[in-house]
Amino acid sequence: MRRRTALAALGGSLFAGCSGRNIDAIQGTFTGTTPERGHLLREPWPYRAPDITRTVHTLIAGGGIAGLAAARALRLAGHDDFALLELEDAAGGNSRGGQVLGIACPLGAHYLPVPGDDARAVQDFLEELGLRRRVAGRWQYDERHLCHSPQERLFFNGQWQDGLLPVQGVGADTLAQYRRFAQAVGAAQRAARYAIPVQKSAFAPVQLAQDAITFKAWLSAQGLDDVQLRWYLDYCCRDDFGAGIGTVSAWAGLHYFASRHGFHTPGEGERDADAGVLTWPQGNGWLSERLAAPLGDRLHTGRVVYRIESSRHGVTVDALDVASGRRERWQARQVVVALPLHVAARVVQPLPAALRERAATLRSAPWLVANLRLRAPLQDRPGAAPSWDNVLYGSAGLGYVDAMHQSLAPVPGPTVLTWYHALGDVPQGREHLLQRPWSHWRDVVLAELGAAHPDLAAKMLRIDITRYGHAMAVPVPGVLNEIRRQRLSIQRRKLSKSEYSDALIWPDAPLLAFAHSDWSGYSVFEEAFTLGHAAGAAMAVRRQALV
Template sequence: MQRRDFLGVAAGALALAGCEAPLPPIEGGFTGIDIARGHAMRDGALKSPSPAAVKRTRVVIAGGGVAGLAAARALRLAGIEDFALLELEDTAGGNARGGMVNGIACPLGAHYLPTPGDDAREVQDLLEELGLRRRVAGRWEYDERHLCHSPQERLFFQGEWQDGLLPVHGVGEGTHAQYRKFAQRIDALQHAAHFAIPTQRAVVTPELLALDALPFANWLDGEGFGDAQLRWYLDYCCRDDYGAGIEQVSAWAGIHYFASRHGFHAPGDAKGGGAESAPERDGVLTWPEGNGWLTKQLAAPLGDRLRTGQVVMRIAELRGGVEVDAWDAASKSMVRWQAERCIVALPVFVAARVVENAPEVLKNAAAHLRYAPWLVANVHLRGPLADRPGAAPSWDNVIHGTRGLGYVDARHQTLDPTPRGTVLSWYRPLGPSRYDGADGRRLLLDRPWTGWRDDLLAELSVPHPDLPSLATRVEVTRYGHAMAIPRPGLLAQIGAQRGSVVAGRLSFAHADWSGYSIFEEAFTRGHVAGAALA
């Protein structure tokens, strides 16, 4: 639906309700990512013949996303305080940063962290340090203020809201049979192989490599999983975690989504709800600003060791140390850092550009990785939305069959029940899928923010026709290379990297080295790289 057509429909509905006032204008724009700054590095526009200043430190961390922040924490835990962390953007956090729209905190990227399993012990330690979990009578308990409040999730399907994200109301017994069969298959695979988060803790067996070699869609075909609703849900899950659909990600990745955490529970099974309900996901930690809450805690103790607005242009290993040249956006000059070691916490495609004489392990990873573009749009509403019949408003609200992944409500975690304005965060992957082709990155860069505003309004107005009359502002954050896509064969090529990836005086730490992007992977790789320098 085009915005002009949609606004005509909405205006007619308001007139029928006795309201003749025109729809208010919706302000907005792009925010959060300085795309021009990154592209200036790529295009060579920032090169300088010589540095304006030379600084010395023991360790340079290039990149201030989750991995870089984790590496800085690990250095401090080891007693190493002499380091500098160089971050491209004006705030640290990478894909896990938060922002504000009209005074309301909201995520600019990743918005939750599942309660980690025992394989993710570094993340568990962080959560204990931050007071998010503690041991009570021999058992770990999480601070309920930070756990996602109920109801967690709902799906708009066939004209009404239902609990959970699996389509259950109005589907036939054949669909339910496929849900049960898929649950049994995932359970068997969980017992046959160790699917671990982080992947460093997994043993890459021939069975896992066989799954890695196949597209997930092909594996589903071979296993007889042809039900349209099951496949819609699995495609949604892959786009949610990997930015691309079931035809593009490997069977290992599609199965890993479930087998590495909570499994797959068919409606009515012993771990789910009643016969007509779909179980909610396991406990997740979330905040109004999403995982930006976590990265702010990690960045806060760093003080002036965190240098933002720094475009890393060159990383060179020398006989007695390393040199890192970075363009300082504030002074518009080149600064050369000299150090004993460098932790390269940059995306692999960036690292391959800036590391001189790139080692084979880096060149190999760069050759095999492909990335999904991604968009987050935050829309401020001046008042509460009217709702359709069915399940109550939830934290995660998904509209079946749409290009987007639905929205999360920034006020869901509040303890104040008073209905009032809020910010909805709408997520839109642009990697290859049934909805999008291979030109998602070009579309992301070329399209004006108003185009994304109109998509958001059209999609979310299906369950909420009053949304355009309540929206005041839309802020759009674009990620051209948001996440690595775990394509078939990627696990065999780079996913088996265990421990810290080291080449001489350079240590590489980023979620890319796991082949896909989640907090636990990035944090563990950053922590391991930092701890190894103690």
């Protein structure tokens, strides 16, 4: 890592020299997250009487997509006596948006694939927002929110090509391996059901066998060793899971394709018509803003939840109000714990066995998101036209998306490019992310993108950087089997015939419902939303039973 860091810094210096601009003139800061708040949980919290005590029927701890979906489910059930506590100054978790000098941009997740029928709760939410409707008996999505063309391009062999799978100038052997992998994905789809949300999957023996080994080991066993194919698959895994083919399970690597549109060799098959993606200038922040808007004063941001203690008759939640420094005590009849697993395991008392076991095996990936504000469009290399998603072959980062791609302006103008970097495979990646100064990451971004855009530094006004120390769960080998055990334990409870039975509630913590994408083993919107919706619906059912 020292060598790579030195090369990145050197590349930034050379790049700045070629552009004719001193990169130290570029402004920027760390923004969007406050790691020091979460790190307060590393130390014991000595007892102190609360400064204020509040009473609420249902409390939601955590304001990511799962927590917001739980709040929506409560509202839809007519349950208004609830509150939501969120660590950051805005809800949404890693699906938040921001602005850089007046232009909206993502601070995290930047798109939502058109959901399949397994994600019913997500489909209903999109229908509620007017994004999908029935026309002549068929579902149609509002084209203004579907990603405009051109969607993807790859900087490969010195020029841009359409799509992210390397095809320009590759040999016959590479194309043959593309076809073989496409056949393998098709065979996997026929052998078992791969679904999103993952709880709808088959958990078949063949999938559990895939879950036992890494994706890299599975590829080797299939004789799939082509450099270009492996780069592409590694990119896909880093993009969706935060770590590459040597870290994630073979089940996860196949699930990436088999749960959606499969894998298609260029010129030998097309994606399904429903394989589009929804996107907005602020990414999935557009969705989280609409989930948070109806909450009003029931949403309490800037709260560090440091204790959730369940008893026979209710739940006590202690939190720090960061702005005032006051300690709050919330007395609730029931609580939705929509916190990341590593946080929930620190604050829930007594610790349920299911939470203890899953938290012990969890591996999470750090992420960095850099928003680059440009005063004018960049000059372009030969090949495919500027796209929404732009990736550089062989780079450590995951490329960038253009925040103004959805704009209908006839002439391109100032924009924000959002660059992503997953550190799930980097040794001590979390420390590397949080301890390096902002200028280090500025130089890394400029060095990487400079290969395709030599005028980048000259046109950049500002770069704001968002860091997520625990951005997403990584589906390492064994995760699917853990989810299977979790699913079986829920089914055995047989609490009711309603949505209550789909929620993560265990007998040793009956007043707590757990909801976070960590429980699904990887982090996508559909997983978080489905778990949150189930938890909120369960609490609404419980409330009716108690009344």
